[in-house]
Each structure stands twice: as C-alpha cells, then as structure tokens.
Amino acid sequence: MDALIGAGVPGASTDLIKDTDMQSFGEDVIAASQQRPVIVDFWADWCGPCKQLMPALETAVKAANGAVALVKVNADQNQQLCAQMQVQSLPTVLAFWQGQPVDGFQGAVPASHLKTFVDKLVALAGGEEAGDPVAEAVEHANGLLDSGEAMQAVQVYQQILMHDQNNTAALIGMAEASLKLGQSDQTTRILEAVSEDEIDDPKQKERLARIHTALELAAEGENAGDRAALEAKVSEDPQDHEARYSLALSYQGTGELDKAAEALLGIIMRDREWNDDAARKQLLKLFEAAGASDPFTMKYRRRLSSVLFS
Known part of the structure; x- marks a missing residue:
C-alpha cells in the first residue's frame, strides 16, 4: 500500500x-x-x-x-x-x-x-x-x-x-x-x-478480556479428549458428569458454544453442586467470552436462571 x-x-x-x-x-x-x-x-x-x-x-x-x-x-x-x-x-x-x-x-x-x-x-x-x-x-x-x-x-x-x-x-x-x-x-x-x-477505553479493555477468556476456553477444549468417545459415554450413562463436562469443553474448543452450554446445563439439571459447582462456573466463563449483550449469553442466562430457580 x-x-x-x-x-x-x-x-x-x-x-x-x-x-x-x-x-x-x-x-x-x-x-x-x-x-x-x-x-x-x-x-x-x-x-x-x-x-x-x-x-x-x-x-x-x-x-x-x-x-x-x-x-x-x-x-x-x-x-x-x-x-x-x-x-x-x-x-x-x-x-x-x-x-x-x-x-x-x-x-x-x-x-x-x-x-x-x-x-x-x-x-x-x-x-x-x-x-x-x-x-x-x-x-x-x-x-x-x-x-x-x-x-x-x-x-x-x-x-x-x-x-x-x-x-x-x-x-x-x-x-x-x-x-x-x-x-x-x-x-x-x-x-x-x-x-x-x-489502553484507557473501558470498552476496549472489556473486549480484550473477552478475547483472553475465549483463548482459555479454546485451550481447555484441546485437552478435553476424543469427542466421539465422550459422546458415547454420555449416551450410555447420562449420569457420567465427568464425561459430559469434558464433552462441553470439547464443544467450546471448536466454538460450538450452544452445544457446550447444553452439556453444562445437562449437568446442572442433574446435580447442581457437582464438582464444587464446576458446570455453572464454566457456563459463566462462556458468558464472559461471548459478552453480556450477545444473544447466546442472553439466551442461556435465561435457561440457567430457569434451571436454578425452578
């Protein structure tokens, strides 16, 4: 140029x-x-x-x-x-x-x-x-x-x-x-x-924090394990929360946040306090990465509230 x-x-x-x-x-x-x-x-x-x-x-x-x-x-x-x-x-x-x-x-x-x-x-x-x-x-x-x-x-x-x-x-x-x-x-x-x-702009700082969180999520997904094997485990035993949690990490690693959120909600619905509330905490990280006003965040915040307060 x-x-x-x-x-x-x-x-x-x-x-x-x-x-x-x-x-x-x-x-x-x-x-x-x-x-x-x-x-x-x-x-x-x-x-x-x-x-x-x-x-x-x-x-x-x-x-x-x-x-x-x-x-x-x-x-x-x-x-x-x-x-x-x-x-x-x-x-x-x-x-x-x-x-x-x-x-x-x-x-x-x-x-x-x-x-x-x-x-x-x-x-x-x-x-x-x-x-x-x-x-x-x-x-x-x-x-x-x-x-x-x-x-x-x-x-x-x-x-x-x-x-x-x-x-x-x-x-x-x-x-x-x-x-x-x-x-x-x-x-x-x-x-x-x-x-x-x-960086002085609060919006840019927030945006940068979201990117860092998303990178962390992607890195977690790389170590989640074989997706097909995890899906098979969850299908065989819906109460296998460890496999379902790893499956959620696998989904988030490839940017499939909706699937990751559904997997995490599946854990919360069955055992809200599993592994020191790990599923809810991970879901909140997904919200942070997507941003508060993102349609994904708004949709699954409502879903989470519905599960927690039902």
Whole structure:
C-alpha cells in the first residue's frame, strides 16, 4: 500500500466513472481521493454478482452529483493489484478518502445498501467535523464482525493496519475476528502487539478480556479428549458428569458454544453442586467470552436462571 501511495501524483481526474490498472491506481485512486472519496469496484467478466452490482453502483455514484467517484478494476487483468489490496472474492468494493481505505463490502448488495454506503462517504468528506476516516473504518469493521461477517471484517482491519500498524482498536478487532475464524495461534500473535497497559477505553479493555477468556476456553477444549468417545459415554450413562463436562469443553474448543452450554446445563439439571459447582462456573466463563449483550449469553442466562430457580 505504501508503494501505491508513493505512486500518486498531484491533481485528480475529473472523470466521475473510469477504469484503472496497476500503473494508474496511484493517480486514479490514491491521489484523486484527496479531493473526494473514490469507490473502487474489483470485478471480472465471469462474475455474475459483479454484473448485478456494477450498474447499480454506477447509478448510486451518479446520484451523488460528483461528490464521489467510481474507479473499476478488472481483477483478471490486474492480479498483482488485487493481491496488494488483499481482494479475496468478487465483487469487492473499497472506498478511499484522502489516500486511505475507509469502508468496503463484498458481494452484490441491494440499492438501499449502496445509497447508505455512498451517503456515508459524502458525509465523511463534508468537512473537518466529518470525523476520523480511520476511526470510521474501524467502526465499520466492528459492525461487520458483530454481524457475523468475520472474514470481511478481517479485510477492513488489514487495510487499516497497513497504514497504522499500531492501531489498538484494529489490532483488538483483528484478534477477535481471527478467534471467530478458529485461528487461535494467530490471535495470540496479534495480541502480542497490543500494549494492554496503554489502553484507557473501558470498552476496549472489556473486549480484550473477552478475547483472553475465549483463548482459555479454546485451550481447555484441546485437552478435553476424543469427542466421539465422550459422546458415547454420555449416551450410555447420562449420569457420567465427568464425561459430559469434558464433552462441553470439547464443544467450546471448536466454538460450538450452544452445544457446550447444553452439556453444562445437562449437568446442572442433574446435580447442581457437582464438582464444587464446576458446570455453572464454566457456563459463566462462556458468558464472559461471548459478552453480556450477545444473544447466546442472553439466551442461556435465561435457561440457567430457569434451571436454578425452578
């Protein structure tokens, strides 16, 4: 990305919609985005969703009356550029403002989504009070992550970190996304770059604590034992709480929190005080890892209360 930034030249093209390639990307996107947001559409002839998205995207850009520009990149003819921009599927749309990626999405989306996307870019470029584009990008990535689109969130976090490798919010978001994708080792490596003592935001501290708890749960799951054997033991003897507890650990290790919670509740329903209340304590750890407002937590807190107070 730094190489691309360096390739930019003063002055941006006045063309509203145009094609570009590796050689012209610096001028058409990086330099041009100093004047107004530039939307980059990565597409290919063989891509059906690309053909659905492009005319709708062109319409949305034209409706903004020059406030944003659209640049199209043929992915088949510009594979090196796609690799630099970490484009992994088509269509991919990235938005640049003042030389930096600030938003993006993948796949064909409805016209209402495109209007909101363009309106947000117009507002972003509206003046000094429009806000920090990097912070806007982090917020967008966090929204993708919260909606279950971890891979898309990773791509936005990566773009942010290419410009600011020490951005704490992006690092924490990247760690959480990696964890959701089952990449515990990568999560640990990312966290090594986070200076936890310098974090003042209570929300970021809470988020970081959840990630650490989730890593602990994943590590516990690795040592739970053979899942098929545990399932067989529980099936043969529903009162085998030790096997059911290990089975819960196995589920949590692979991110199957619902199955883990059901197994733990199965113990609590049969013997609330088994092993010094171990099942309830473990269930609370699952709540901590998921977060207080997560639908999983709210659902199983209600289930736990129902069991305990029935």
